[in-house]
Amino acid sequence: MTTLTGQGTSQGTATGKCRLVEDHTAAFSEGDILVTRITNPGMVTLMGKAAAIVCDIGGLTSHPSIVSRELGIPCVVSAKDAAGKPATAVLKDGMRVKVDGEAGIVEVLDDA
Amino acid sequence: MTRDTIPEYLKAADICLKRMDFKTFVPFPYHQIESMCSREWIRHLLEIADKTQHLTPRERHALFWNTSACRVELLMAMISGAFAHASNDDRLKLFNWFAEALLATAQEDPYAIAVNKIHTSVEVEQLRRGLHPGNPRIGKLLGRLINACYQLSYGLYGDYTPEIGYETYGPYPIGKNRIFVKRHFAELNPQELWPELDKGIKEVRVLATYEDVDLEVDSCTHAIFKGDVVNGLRSYRVFVNGKEPKNEQQLQEAIDHLEARAIAQWEAVKKLDFEETKEKHVQQRCYNFIRLSKRVGIDWCPQYLLDSVKDKPLPTHIEIPEKQEDEDAMWYQASDPREPSPFPKLI
Numbered sequence: 001m002t003t004l005t006g007q008g009t010s011q012g013t014a015t016g017k018c019r020l021v022e023d024h025t026a027a028f029s030e031g032d033i034l035v036t037r038i039t040n041p042g043m044v045t046l047m048g049k050a051a052a053i054v055c056d057i058g059g060l061t062s063h064p065s066i067v068s069r070e071l072g073i074p075c076v077v078s079a080k081d082a083a084g085k086p087a088t089a090v091l092k093d094g095m096r097v098k099v100d101g102e103a104g105i106v107e108v109l110d111d112a
Numbered sequence: 113m114t115r116d117t118i119p120e121y122l123k124a125a126d127i128c129l130k131r132m133d134f135k136t137f138v139p140f141p142y143h144q145i146e147s148m149c150s151r152e153w154i155r156h157l158l159e160i161a162d163k164t165q166h167l168t169p170r171e172r173h174a175l176f177w178n179t180s181a182c183r184v185e186l187l188m189a190m191i192s193g194a195f196a197h198a199s200n201d202d203r204l205k206l207f208n209w210f211a212e213a214l215l216a217t218a219q220e221d222p223y224a225i226a227v228n229k230i231h232t233s234v235e236v237e238q239l240r241r242g243l244h245p246g247n248p249r250i251g252k253l254l255g256r257l258i259n260a261c262y263q264l265s266y267g268l269y270g271d272y273t274p275e276i277g278y279e280t281y282g283p284y285p286i287g288k289n290r291i292f293v294k295r296h297f298a299e300l301n302p303q304e305l306w307p308e309l310d311k312g313i314k315e316v317r318v319l320a321t322y323e324d325v326d327l328e329v330d331s332c333t334h335a336i337f338k339g340d341v342v343n344g345l346r347s348y349r350v351f352v353n354g355k356e357p358k359n360e361q362q363l364q365e366a367i368d369h370l371e372a373r374a375i376a377q378w379e380a381v382k383k384l385d386f387e388e389t390k391e392k393h394v395q396q397r398c399y400n401f402i403r404l405s406k407r408v409g410i411d412w413c414p415q416y417l418l419d420s421v422k423d424k425p426l427p428t429h430i431e432i433p434e435k436q437e438d439e440d441a442m443w444y445q446a447s448d449p450r451e452p453s454p455f456p457k458l459i
Contacts, residue, residue, distance in 0.1 A: 011339075011340070024375050040138075040266075040378060041377065042378040042379070043263075044259060044260055044264075044371045044374045045375070048256040048259060057133060057135060057136050058133055058136055059132060059136075060131045060334075061132055061336070062132075063266065066262070066334060067258075067259045067263070069336070070255045070258045070259055070262070071252070072251065072252065072342030072343070
């Protein structure tokens with residue numbers, strides 16, 4: 001099972017399908033897991049629909065961490081696999097994952 | 113003496129700086145863009161400080177957008193002073209100017225080691241009047257509202273100064289594992305900065321009480337909630353341009369409007385070219401002092417500041433240490449107005 005670890009910056013757990021996002025035009029449904037290098041304001045509506053946010057970089061006070069806490073959804077930043085590959089290089093659209101925002105863990109439950 | 117409070121300020125600065133990931137700053141690395149205009153920036157701040165000496169510290173504080181804006185600018189002024197190799201006297205003069213304002217208004221924790229409190233208990237009780245019962249559905253809506261305001265602030269003011277638009281006051285304990293928090297988005301329609309903006313929502317306030325939620329606010333406005341703010345919401349009140357939305361539909365309309373503006377604003381930011389982005393960065397930095405500047409009749413964004421970044425590449429004279437502890441030590445030393453600069457001079 002593929003597992004990514006990083007810094008958990010907003011508590012809670014969520015399970016859903018990954019959507020790799022670069023801007024607001026990405027296809028995204030309520031309850032999807034937003035996966036991106038780092039969030040930007042263009043993703044505002046998607047963040048409101050996301051069950052969790054996973055980013056390649058960032059820390060406790062980075063933008064995705066702050067807004068995840070406000071939205072009440074889990075967030076893991078600086079997420080990498082055991083080989084050091086960032087989340088956007090490991091996770092694919094449609095993969096089902098479980099995000100633990102307290103432990104800072106993203107578990108791949110099944111591939112797309 | 114404000115100088116006696118430098119250790120307290122440094123403790124707050126250290127906590128905040130270590131939590132930040134400087135690699136995530138956009139569009140430019142902090143040390144490059146800020147060092148580029150540092151000499152002119154210190155000149156601008158010293159002029160503001162000189163011309164506002166007649167104002168009381170409370171009056172000075174009131175002319176910032178919020179308390180965090182004053183704190184962030186204090187920290188950035190100290191670091192800019194280090195970039196510029198300003199004299200210790202000038203850096204201490206600026207430290208004193210900012211510190212007096214914070215010591216007068218945020219007496220419990222002026223530099224926000226852990227909290228951001230400026231309201232008296234009487235003021236908190238007044239703010240708590242008329243709060244409506246909360247529930248998770250409303251908690252989720254408030255989260256989207258705050259996120260929309262936050263993202264819009266980021267697009268308006270940049271990654272360096274989003275605190276102009278975003279402030280969290282608290283936590284004010286109100287018994288039985290409950291806290292009161294006030295969020296304030298003071299200026300969401302900065303016409304001077306973005307003249308093409310529509311005249312939409314200008315100000316948003318969110319008042320809320322939470323149960324089993326802790327809050328820490330650091331010296332760079334970062335709010336760190338522990339606990340569940342959605343399910344833990346016990347009461348709330350929202351003001352948009354000073355008026356309460358009449359129902360949830362109006363609240364949703366405000367959210368939709370702000371989200372659309374945040375997206376449009378980000379698209380506008382992305383369209384700026386290299387020169388326009390540098391210019392906008394300088395304007396955004398100056399915007400924190402626009403009310404102070406106007407109060408004493410000086411140009412809020414002087415040409416010499418804009419010229420300091422114009423038609424030049426970003427400087428590369430500063431190398432950020434590879435080891436995190438060395439980088440942390442560098443920023444800590446730069447934050448201390450008594451210490452020599454850890455940076456090479458910009459030629």
